[in-house]
Amino acid sequence: KKKIAIMTSGGDSPGMNGVVRACVRMAIHMGCDAYCVYEGYEGLVQGGNLIRKMEWHDVRGWLSEGGTLIGTARCMAFYERPGRLTAAKNMILNGIDALIICGGDGSLTGADKFRAEWPSLIEELVTKGELKPEQVQRYKHLNIVGLVGSIDNDLSGTDATIGCYSALARICYAVDLIEATASSHSRAFVIEVMGRHCGWLALMAGVATGADFIFIPEKPSEDNWREEMCSIVRQHRDLGKRKTIVIIAEGALDKQGGKITPTMVKDLLADKDGLGLDTRITTLGHVQRGGTAVAYDRMLATLQGVEAVRAVLEATPETETCFIAITENKIIRKPLMEAVIDTQKVAKAIQRQDFDEAMALRDAEFSE
């Protein structure tokens, strides 16, 4: 009987429980034993009670639970080979044949590294006498499949990451609440949303709430952003609008690569010699991650979880490590490292202030 383990890693996102539920149940349905690795890679490195066999009923009701019930963590030890060596040993001691990881690009990079190193890790464990040759016989090759759990929708090669629509729904709800009070007092609100390298949440929230102005990392503001924003806000006010909503991504930049902060925007809107608006800042923070997954993320988690189990069972030593994407409404397998490298290219282009390149890469993603 094959043993398939499921893990959530990196930042949590709504829908991760749906992934675990789908993987556990699909693994059992396919005649395998299902395991959960608790606390991300930390669970693999520490082993023991953090690697647990799961039954069908253990994941009952998980679709409607927020966060990740099997925990997640940032694990320093897994960045280094000795940590991965211990992880390999724990996997073999628990008889795990295949691993499904739901996380962001960091978690998926770690997964790919682990799979690539696997044969040499096994060899080292035998050479050091930590495991006997007969113990590792069955585990010459490791099958790994990735699922993308992230609220930022920041992975190349997939139209949506598990959790991004829940975070977007949460932002829209929060903006609706703020709008009511903004209108009453004729106030302006600067709302900061998550997204250090990816402005998807800010952009889509701007569209979905009809915000007056938005700031995102990929398309930094022109030198005259102050005049532009004030003129748009003034126009809207002249047309009778009693509220002003500006949405700003955490990683918002100007053309020189300087950070645009909520305080800078607030001071500008409140400037007595300019618009003079009574302006407040609201940082949505972790509210965006919390709560249950919206229907779309539950659907994505379930369909992709089922496909991930199929993919690990069909993988051979020759197949490239894959992740499960959704492209034009189809659930498909794609090469994992290609997507990770493309994702990192955008972040690097933003870092070196090559914004034309960052925008071209994003355009290419969406016209793929």
Ligand code: ATP
């Ligand atoms: P988020 O999108 O929320 O940041 P992430 O998966 O990108 O999620 P990271 O903190 O980058 O989050 O990665 C999660 C864990 O994956 C790390 O704590 C580490 O254990 C492992 N990991 C990340 N990158 C690597 C790597 N290059 N090599 C080995 N392990 C890694």
